[in-house]
Amino acid sequence: MKAKKNTQALSEEQFLKLYNPEDYIRPSVTTDLLILGINKDYSSLKVLLVKRNEHPYIDRWALPGGFIQNDETAYNAASRILQSKTHLRDVYLDQIYTFTKPDRDPRTRVMSIAYMSLVSEPDETSSDDEAWFNLKFTDQSIELSNKEKGIFISYTLKKESFQNGIVRYENFTAALAGKEGLAFDHIEIVIEGIKKLREQIFYGNQAFCLVEKTFTLPELQLVFELILNRPLYKKSFRDMVSEKIVQTGNEKKSKIAGGRKSKEYMMKEI
Amino acid sequence: MKAKKNTQALSEEQFLKLYNPEDYIRPSVTTDLLILGINKDYSSLKVLLVKRNEHPYIDRWALPGGFIQNDETAYNAASRILQSKTHLRDVYLDQIYTFTKPDRDPRTRVMSIAYMSLVSEPDETSSDDEAWFNLKFTDQSIELSNKEKGIFISYTLKKESFQNGIVRYENFTAALAGKEGLAFDHIEIVIEGIKKLREQIFYGNQAFCLVEKTFTLPELQLVFELILNRPLYKKSFRDMVSEKIVQTGNEKKSKIAGGRKSKEYMMKEI
DNA sequence: ATAATAGTGTCTATCAGACATTATCTG
DNA sequence: CAGATAATGTCTGATAGACACTATTAT
DSSP: OTTOOOTTSOOHHHHHHHOOGGGSOOOEEEEEEEEEEEOTTSOOEEEEEEEOOSSSSTTOEEOOEEEOOTTOOHHHHHHHHHHHHHOOOSOEEEEEEEEOOTTSSSSSOEEEEEEEEEOSSOOOOOBTTEEEEEEEEOSSEEEEEETTTTEEEEEEEEEEEEEETTEEEEEEEEEEOSSOOOSTTHHHHHHHHHHHHHHHTTTSSGGGGTSOSEEEHHHHHHHHHHHHTSOOOHHHHHHHHGGGEEEEEEEEOOSSSSSOOEEEEEEOOO | OTTOOOTTOOOHHHHHHHOOGGGSOOOEEEEEEEEEEEOTTSOOEEEEEEEOOSSSSTTOEEOOEEEOOTTOOHHHHHHHHHHHHHOOOSOEEEEEEEEOOTTSSSSSOEEEEEEEEEOSSOOOOOBTTEEEEEEEEOSSEEEEEETTTTEEEEEEEEEEEEEETTEEEEEEEEEEOSSOOOSTTHHHHHHHHHHHHHHHTTTSSGGGGTSOSEEEHHHHHHHHHHHHTSOOOHHHHHHHHGGGEEEEEEEEOOSSSSSOOEEEEEEOOO
């Protein structure tokens, strides 16, 4: 089969020798990471942002990201960047979507393959150009805030109806509400990532990535509620997760004064 | 804000002038299309394949695809390629996944942003290098066949368990069973596309893209069953779709002799 | 009439939503 | 004990699975 000639009577070997990648458009390709975690006191969803120290969008906050190297898959690149930021291994990491608007980067054509990572116990990195932000995602707005740095990034959301063939989508469109927003189109990555996580959280086991190895059901429920941004009924929630978990035998004291001890659980190994 | 200088004391304007895209890795980026349709007699799921007339994988069947041009989004490129193949407009077209293995193309680094399109009434294109193939996707195998051309492409599937952080995936891995398979990693695109379609079919309206504007419920049920590759209970199915459809008032005769006439339906406009 | 297909009726098990009750802990 | 939190009980309504039955057509 290798001997097969093409229309110019070239074998595959000859063809590959003559092939010049410069004949085709070659954009830069990056991967950007939506790294999510939960506050230690389960009061807020958190997202890791970095402050850009270079043009374009210099001094703006952005999702961590970087160019994909020659010998890497997009996943490998995302994994490398994730490790350089969090020093964590074997962490949940999944492709969200690929963003390709021609003008999304003013330098040159840059496409971005976005990944989402879910980590437990975000350690309090306290560098100047890297920080965990509180993330609040409602039907009306997205707010990213960091109290220590006094930064409050805010977008208002409009639900817009898109038509794809005969299928109608309800999609969020973000409009910057405050003075300065995230760099590039990173707010769209946040939106797509949260949307995907909300779709999957009931069927997959993503929530278990955001709690510690052992957890109580009130804690796990808070994780679900933070992601979905709505309260869940305690009994229904417990019924729903009951066959995914197993008791450790231990009990945990509630963080706040008063109240009964919680039973401790682990994810059930199949 | 434009006046802000970077570490080399360059303004954004100066920086962009000096910025050289050649300093970074720039792969070629294509989009490949999984274009699905249903046989006129609702007996088989169909996929549009093209025969490659150039190295690499010359003479192999492949998903239609092409390079993304300078001024296009990936969606625009997919839409352009789709129209050149099917001459259809306003058709369902959605991003599936981006494939980035460094060696997936022997020419050079080529990433592919895969899209899925759903069309009704595949017209019988009967050219030498473009044809609709029957697609059968079971838990054990994927078979792509075209009787007129005497082509039967077959892969056996293994369910493999992948671990992503704490989340375990059941994923299909394809191994070529026949003599020649699809070009490149296109079988993976088929797998990812069908997987995504199966996940969405009950919640979205994708099935309506595969039938004609008016349809009967036995027809619509066949579409679901072909995609899911399992039988559905008639009554449950009808209850499930009942609030998405509306009667036209017409009746349609069954294609085969004998049997009661079916009522005709349309998708309900919201 | 018979076979084939279309369309309904109904029972069951499951499960999310909703709310009430019991259990346990701190001060 | 009061107040707070954890855990469980129970009712309802919706729905998927399963099967049975009725209705309409062609031969």
